[in-house]
Amino acid sequence: DARVTQTPRHKVTEMGQEVTMRCQPILGHNTVFWYRQTMMQGLELLAYFRNRAPLDDSGMPKDRFSAEMPDATLATLKIQPSEPRDSAVYFCASGLTAGRFSGELFFGEGSRLTVL
């Protein structure tokens, strides 16, 4: 049963600490999206990768956030230093895009981050 795996499911940390969230996309998928979900803002796109290359990170605060795909089986989202306003649920989603075809996105279960 193919699925997107995210770790950790829950993370509580103190302001100023580094936080790293990990995502294992579905094998064979070539696109990865990172979203942040809050009550106030809803689902915000943070970053988009295609074939491991970052094509859009315009929604990501550059001073403290960074996203990478060291290989096809791992995407990471790092916050350093973390702030209370970063508290949210972070979702990773993967999909397959080829030519004009753009398939559905499959979402992970999310990582709930609380920064005290």
Place this chain on the structure above:
Amino acid sequence: AQTVTQSQPEMSVQEAETVTLSCTYDTSESDYYLFWYKQPPSRQMILVIRQEAYKQQNATENRFSVNFQKAAKSFSLKISDSQLGDAAMYFCAYKVHYQGGSEKLVFGKGTKLTVNP
């Protein structure tokens, strides 16, 4: 910029009845995709239904169907014979695939659906 608007923050329906969730979007693109995702309390985002903009025929998946009005940029979701398990947040989403390779999936703010027994 593309935007997706869900004008109903909350909706309720009686079990076995029909409910329609509204969604409008703004775009200058002619080729794109539209989706409805369901997010139950477990937090998992689950695809409910998908529509390609170039297809005139409205998509249907069992009890779920859409009313896609391309000229009006409207994409509503109809749930027939509502079940208790349909209670969730429902998100309308718009996806465009740019020629340069980039893609964008934009979500509405969501509609919370309550199903009353």
